[in-house]
Amino acid sequence: MTRENSSTITLLIVLTALIQVVFIFADTKDAPHRAVTCFAERYFQMNPQMSQLLCDKLAGDETENIVQTYLQMAAVQASERGYSPAFMKKKLYDVRTETLQADSKSAVVRITGELKRGINPLFSYVGKIFFLGETVPFERTAQVVFEGGKWKVCGGFFNPVDIG
Structure with a gap:
């Protein structure tokens, strides 16, 4: 050489x-689409840290905490079915986002993907490979605001239908 x-x-x-x-x-x-994607993953995994990605209007205080209410509703539905709250977790696949409207302080983002029961990571991946379990299409339009130097979700989630 x-x-x-x-x-x-x-x-x-x-x-x-x-x-x-x-x-x-x-x-x-x-970016707004990253905030929505990260929030959606935490939301369907029933991760209490999703509250870090919520706007102040939705986050509330300790007496009116929408995240704790959502997690408690999931735990009640799971126990009514005879399962632990972990059974209610879902894994989000094939995520796509589209920013429908945006300015410097707010945005509207559409997120689409597929949901599969995600009791533990191994179950969801094996189920995806061998076509086990039900895959449900997911589409949501979320409102996002720029608060405290970060993009935060401020609407479009916390539907009781999402728990089941």
């Missing part, structure tokens, strides 16, 4: 590394 070829290869490797750094920073930028 000549000296000219080795410097070309070195330059190519350095440029590739720089481009990767740019892509990494672009990917970590907060």
